[in-house]
Amino acid sequence: MSNFGILSILPILGLLFIIWRLLRLTKSTSNRINWAQRSNKWILCIYVGVLLLAVVVYEAIQADGEKVYTQKEYATFIDENNVFQQAFEKNEESKFDPKFLIEEWKQQIEGDTLEVILNGSNVRMNIEWTNSKEQLVEAKMYKTYSYMGGINMEKEIPLPTLEVKDNQIILTAIPQKERTYYRFTNELTFFSTVNNLDSWEQRRVIGHTYIYLKVPKHINVIDKDGLQFY
Amino acid sequence: MFLCNSTLGEVVWTQVKFKMNAYLGTLVSLIVVQILGLMLSINGTSSMSTNFNNTDFQFVWITADTVIIFVSIWALFLGNVITTKGYRNTNFSFVTNGISNNLSNIIVLIIMSVFAGITTFLSHYILRIVVPFFNDVGYVRSGSIIDDPLSSITSMGLMVSLILMISAGGYLWGTLVYIHRAYMFLLIVLIIALPATKTGQMILRFIFADNMSLFVLNVKFVCLAIIFFVLAMLCSNRLEVRR
Amino acid sequence: MTVIDCQNLKKRYKRLNALEDITFQLEEKKITGLIGRNGAGKTTLLKILAGFIRKSAGDVQVFSNNPFNNLRVSANSILVDDQMSFPDSLTLADILEVAPEFYKRWDTELANNLFKYFRLNPKQLHSRLSKGNRATFNMIFGLATRCELTMFDEPTNGMDEAVRTDFYRALLKDYIAHPRSILISSHHLAEMEHLLEDILLIHKGKVVLHQSLEEVKEYAVKLQGTTDLVEKLTDGKEILHAKQLDSQRKYVVIRKEDVPALEGVTIHPVAASEVCMYVTSDRKGGIDDVFM
Known part of the structure; x- marks a missing residue:
């Protein structure tokens, strides 16, 4: 178990590092770009819009699909x-x-x-x-x-x-x-x-x-x- | 002499508005993290084969698991980053004290966790649409929000509380690091020690396994989040702002 | 009414006693200069007053509250220094926009006018400003808050000559329009002498002087004349400063008392900044003595 545990930790540590770098990167880019703040709001709105649209579209796709039974x-x-x-x-x-x-x-x-x-x-x-x-x-x-x-x-x-x-x-x-x-x-x-x-x-x-x-x-x-x- | 009297509630509310505005960039990084997770989960997390009437049915499961792992790590660093010196100093450029700073941070983390949880849940629908468009495979209708609202809400809630718990952990961690840099290694020690030791395994099992229902797991996450937040507040209330 | 009341205030860092024993009271609606040499404890004192750091011993009251972690003090006081920082996600214009929500008496008009006058770029980020512009922005921010206790820690650091003059002018005008307690720390008193009412001189963590500017100006006199005569005159008196001008002439700064006018000795007034310098000097003699 402990061997397996350590092995499974390694990718997590790698992920930790990648996401840490990513956060640093977004922070430094927002340093450089002045319009970041305005565009951030737009990005968020568009993303949420896309997500909601996906939910609706998914329902539409399903119209000719199978019924889901309980x-x-x-x-x-x-x-x-x-x-x-x-x-x-x-x-x-x-x-x-x-x-x-x-x-x-x-x-x-x-x-x-x-x-x-x-x-x-x-x-x-x-x-x-x-x-x-x-x-x-x-x-x-x-x-x-x-x-x-x-x-x-x-x-x-x-x-x-x-x-x-x-x-x-x-x-x-x-x-x-x-x-x-x-x-x-x-x-x-x-x-x-x-x-x-x-x-x-x-x-x-x-x-x-x-x-x-x-x-x-x-x-x-x-x-x-x-x-x-x- | 006329003094302004701001109540704690007012100050916290103003701080929350200010911080939500100022930390909007972290939500954009959340989107990047989610999309990264979605791209990695496009091949499915597990599959299952069944033979029926001479036909092999292979079911590939596409779950939100990869995305939630990514988002959890994002949440850990989110909780951590808002306790760092730079963020703390900017907060104290405006009216605040230790309690209002902590409370507004916590509220901001809650709001962001709710946002992250719901978008993580919904981001799965992007795959539901993208996969059948780009793959020439059979398409199984899966329970959607409308088919099964209760389980959808449960798993949405589970994602929110998981993200909240992890960001609370990150917040506590960050607060400890602010007190002393040596706590930096606490997380790494925990990550190694928890799955490797007997007690650690017991703790993990108590939290993640042995749950009667997802609701119980949910409650456990929220309780842990509260414990982390309270500890962080206790640790940081006497902290000086080393401007 | 008393705005600040310090009694035997002490602050210890790990190995350093930043504030030894500070006792003073600050009355409301006065401009006070906090004067002291490098390392005298000015910044530490201001940070304690602003509630950013904790006192180690003694008592400190701002608006009758212990300032540390106090919301009332935070809402009614501001400390402007070069370590002031604002989020990188907000532009200068954004910062000026959110500030009124925190500071109820925020003067939007003043902030905007000063902002325009000093030609700051509203789309700029605070952390990307040059040192002088950052100091200017912080000053605008501090003035516009209209806090009952406004503290400036070396506000003119990095500002050029013209901006400094403008800053002092703006401070004075705004103070006259809206009197409040202002505490400015600086190590050069001379350039802001004209706007101060009181002087709080601290040295090595202790209060040396807390008097009105007029009193400080009258604090000492400079006697200049032949060495023999000057030494005879000042014999037994506390010598604040002495300097040998050449082989025959010397001047000595002493506390202002009744000094008999004597042939061959001229009496000069001593500027407040010089008084502060002499009072806080530990060494006998000056830098010249090092090169003897």
Whole structure:
């Protein structure tokens, strides 16, 4: 710790020196320049004006940006995601929140096998076996809330594509991408790193893409590696 | 013989007006310091990556931390510089006494700290606008004053009280240096001793960490500022003006 | 009413006794010259009176208050000296503008007129003024405050001859228009003799004389004549100053008493400045004796 402490002091001492020189410099320039006093007032007024303008402009820029949610809203998002997840696991389709539904397909398949092909996609899948004697397969794609630091991630990343063809369901993940965001904070992370990370955690909700299949019992569902679903 | 009787309040008020006018240049140096800090914080203070659905999200945090460090050091020297001989002598060219001089200095420091705190907070918005204009990166909407007024005011208050505390420390330091030049090294000793010794670490932890809320931290800063100011007044009230 | 009342005032610096024992009282509305040699303690005394430094012992009262750190004294007195300083961020015009806020009796008209008369540049900074101009500005500042107690410490240092004359004239005129207590320290009395009423002579931290100018002028006489005669006449008397003019003639300065007029001895009056010089002289003989 003490080693680290001393190392961290050095830049501070350097900064101390720089700012000390700066203060001396401004003092000596104001010695030389008579109009300094008048111009000082102008500089200050202009600077404050620019700052206030920046605040207003920032609000204007945001008009087409994302909404910033409060921590409470995040909590409800997380709750709703959990409710969906539980209902999904228990096959309680009636409890699915319709607002998560993105797409649905109905497909008459021939034969008694339905092949699911997952191309690198990490969707969650569940199958409800129906007692129907028909060849009709229903597929529904759901997506729960994903927000992170104010960005709606669902919008940022395209969904995996789902194709239903003959007796195949092909899910293709989107190619690997990298996105960088600049994020600003009003708070001083300097003092309360922990505090800030907490709030960061609280302001994040990560949802999933769900595929819900309704398949008549007599049809076998296999994935391309030959695994069988029951 | 007719004597003018000026009350302490009148004299302090006049001194404050006079000093605010005379020390305006220090506020310009504050702007320079802030802009310097802004330029250094343009690359962000920390970043965080998350992988989600095959996509790496990298969040770069741009905070006011660098600026506040710069401004704090500015505040230290501001508190220090107004106790120096030159400044002290100019004050005593006009009506004043030790108490009114101290009080008006303190009020000037408070006013300047408020200004510095608020502008430091707002200066961050310049980056919010500049960064997306000059960088081709995703732009995250972050809480602004209007979205989250309470936390904005809290952190503004925190900046003000931090700057005030440091300028009060600088004021006390400067007063001690005025009494004896050897105190010059006090600050350097403190900077080295505080993080290096056990007690120093305890003190630092008591002040900066272990806070239930930012409000508590705020109160601690203000209390420290008051302690520094009172000590400085006690030390300097009997001081002579060596004109 | 008494403006200044000092009783056994002492001031010690670390190794030096600047003021040994100062006792005097200053009545209001008088111009007093504070005269003394280099290092007599004039500046120290003025700084104590202005409340800038603390006394070490004794008692000092200005307007019946201890001046140190006293707001009432600060508001009603001013000390003009060459160490007066003003912020570099303010021009001379700015300083004259803020001054009325501090000094309630500030005379803006007088300040502006004097400022114009002495052709000072209003946009100039105080610290950039030449020595003479700075002294002139300080003088204007001191006069315009109209403080009940106005003190000048060597005000004419650095001023040229013309400005000095103008300064004394301005001081006198302003004093007549607005009588107040003025204390001027100087080591050359001769040039400001005409405006002084009282003289406070201090030497080595002690008050030697505090009398009116007229009294000081009458304080001593100079006897000049042949050495024998002069020595006989002044035998047993306190000799303030003596000088051998040539092998036969000599003059001696003694306290003014009834001096019998004698053939061969002429009696001359002694100027106040000379009195001050002789009274504060420690040495017997003059600088000439060093080169004998």
